[in-house]
Amino acid sequence: MPAKKKTNAPPAGSATLAADPANDFRLGETYAPAPEATDHARVAPAYGLFIAGAFVPPASGKRFATVNPATEETLSEVAKAGPADVDKAVAAARKAFGPWNRLKTTERGKYLFRIARLVQERAREFAVIESMDGGKPIRESRDFDVPQAAAHFFYHAGWADKLEYAFPGRKADPVGVAGQIIPWNFPLLMAAWKIAPALACGNTVVLKPAESTPLTALKLAELIADAGLPPGVVNIVTGAGDTGAALVNHPGIDKIAFTGSTEVGKQIQRAVAATGKRHTLELGGKAAHIIFEDASLDQAVEGIVNGIFFNQGHVCCAGSRLLVQEGVADLVVAKLRRRMETLVLGNPLDKNTDIGAINSRAQLERIEALVQAGVEEGACIHQSGQKLPEKGYWFRPTIFTETAQSHRITREEIFGPVLSVMTFRTPDEAIEKANNTPYGLSGGVWTDKGAKIFGVTGALRAGVLWANTFNKFDPTSPFGGYKESGLGREGGLHGLAAYVNLTHN
């Protein structure tokens, strides 16, 4: 280490200088790089489709690249599943359904326990690949996505032999073959949300991961093969919207589970209308996050930050509409703006990164367009000052003040790190504004007053409500929306209903 230099020395005699002034703890812009090791993460140059327990090439031979959004480098070439491949996958799932359903329920559960354990064992590898493929900070993939995915398998594993207790007065039978389509914001976790309950209830599945983030689902396929799961119980087909459509429209599918945009969800609801296919939809949101004057403000500010900047705001339940009581609005916004500056933006694989890369160029363009609309409509924009890396897709933490219910940025789901701030005067006004949306996925309330917590959460029309906290998830906790945010629940006791047919005992 070089000798200290006497610049900017604080009064009582100190030495803060390090090799690189940019990484000086006191004066540097940010912390020295702390990259997560990647040497243990194995990504193959190309992946096939996982059908009937093995990776197979797509019938068409077509592949597409999956890109690291932080570097724009291609990570792997992934198979593009066409109708013939989907057909094959559905047939494999159908063939596997009978034996899987007849398997002793305790044994079915043990397979799921085994998968949970395997995910835990390879947790760091999954976290690294998730961050590389999707751009999310390693802190989140490591501390949230992967542990939660393992927890979902573990939780549902235990249900496999206990379904008779889940539905009072009814016998629960599996639905059959489930077609499952998942989004790019929590690729592995969404796969776990879909696969675990389906299998626990005795169904077999064909899962389609999102086009921009297929890798962890394919790694999960490897792991499922390691677990010795009977071939065909889980099939994974990669592709874009047309692959998903082929799955939705396939006559061999008994149930569709979809997580994604409200627009596509509606298309699916229309497509399955006359088919009798069961369906659950987890769709968009525009959650109101209400801060009352008597809230624990510093924790509330942290809740706001987690609510909108978690996973770059690529979260359907993000607290994207902040409603602040007028008496504390200036204070809250000032605290929030200070806090935004401390967020570390950059390399998703750096352990200190708070804000990673935007998932894709297309998503970045959508965010930019909506933010532009916000500016043009007269809202007041505040962005934090982080430097953006030269390559990759990035967007600074952004808030808009002086917004109104009529602004596009307060009505449309931006799915990025962009918060609209509105003020209110009375609780009734807050509730009315909060519910004034076709969405109804989630909501947040901060107040120190117990009666107000129950009163306001009770009045909000949304499926998941966080009081004095935000963006919390657990396998035991049902998740899903009111109104145009979706149909059905995932997780918890209530999530099982999506994967069973009930008959009288």
Next chain:
Amino acid sequence: MAETSTPTLIHSPTIDAVGLAERVARFKARSIKTASKVSALRLALSMIDLTTLEGKDTPGKVRQLCRKAVCPDPADSSLPHVAAVCVYPSLVRVAKDALKGTKVRVASVATSFPSGQAVLGARLEEIRYAVAEGADEIDMVISRGKFLCGDFAAVYDEIAACKEACGEAHLKVILETGELHTYDNVRRASDLAMEAGADFIKTSTGKVSPAATPEVTLVMLQAIQDFHVRTGRMVGMKPAGGIRDAKTAVTFLVMVRETLGPAWLTPEWFRFGASTLTNDILMQLAKQRTGHYQSPHDFTND
């Protein structure tokens, strides 16, 4: 209730304990490496109030401690000295003499430390004595009993009186957070102390557990932040007790950096009340310098 100069009631925000713990977990998850780590460790060293507060303290012990304060690691003369030595009033003169010609300050606990259970006159007299002996800084304790029975005005008045007794010496107000029990109380006591004139607010005496937890420290840092925004006056922060290793100290510095900002990252505005922490910081710095893990035997126990 006695005549009082207290603002009727300071409106302190409440603290959600779970949210607070989550925020602390985020700070702990910061990974401070290489250049950041070295500069943080050196900074931490320069912020230590090297402390001995025992019944068996002697002039000899205090003189040895002062030597350590000036030159923490004989093997590395580039290191900064610590911020201050903290002793009982009866040993202030010894420390002052031992530190003559250095920039290490002398701090003294006073006000019937650690309980504070003496009459106010005696407590003020103790402050005046310590200052007369040469103390640059006074660490007082608040009357936790009065605070807990809601007599905030009395607590306020006592702090104000102590501040007056300090004269030129800086006043650190020890809240003894381990006896206040709730974060709401910690926040309210912080606000009260700052309003009453504290130059520093300090978590603990070191005699009560839990002492300087990161959670309590964060509550106090946020109180300082709000007070600064409201009044424009900077108040210093001193977590004391229970901070034994370098990694924990760095977490505290991360908290300061990300709540109050770099202006507070100097010994003028932030201190660690600690003793065993020093050697762990020295060990980590030697590890960074040499690339090898170190043995405690190579570091002096003074």
Next chain:
Amino acid sequence: MSTRISVLKTYKLYIGGQFPRTESGRATALSGRKGQHIANLCRASRKDLRNAVVAARKAQPNWASKSAYLRGQILYRAAEMLEGRAGQFADELRLQGDSASSARKEVDAAVDLLVHYAGWTDKYTQVFGSINPVASPHFNFSVPEPTGVIGVLPPQAPGLLGLVAAVAPLVAGGNTCVALASPTHPLSAVTFAEVLNDSDLPGGVVNILTGLREEILPPMATYKDIDGIAAYGTTAAEQALIGENAALNVKRVAFHPADALAGDPYRIMEFQEIKTTWHPVAVG
């Protein structure tokens, strides 16, 4: 002495606790088996549907906020009222073609079904709600809440029991609804509205239209302020119409056979949303 001329009943719609005629002024004649005139029924228009949905929407938050106990008492009161007017209902069912014994049985079953659902109002939340043992220090619970305003197509027959079986679980669960009475058995539907109106059921909770399915179903299926549709004994074409248009606002849709009329708490749950609430737990 001339024989007394009986006073015939005018059958009207039931909207927002009122008995208006259709705004369209149209009527459909209901004839008996021998072709004799029985009554003129209002042929509701899409505007009547709109008025009914507006009334149902207005009534819904208030109805949902009533205590479960009170909702149970009101449904039980409806059972009492129905029992007390059993003879009238039996007569109307006979007029619409049922035998005396089946008419009486149907009224009895309808009364019993109301009692059954009256008893569920303060229990389904317990049976289908949950406290969820999350891994973090939070209290987390899930409760069912009503979906909102539900469009109802009861089965063509039985005219009274079918309507009660379709509507009672919705109302028990705090929803409000707009039902299109069976076109072949409308009389008992209109008279049932009088029962409801005498049972302290707030106006607008149940709204009953008479008219033609082919006229009312399309605007009902596309209506964006209807949150769900419960349909009994529908054709494949009707199901496709409902299902495809449900996507306009992600309506909840439930199809049942015309004879699936037994009391069933899962029928309540079809139009319940699960709301999950989180709150930190700490002592300080």
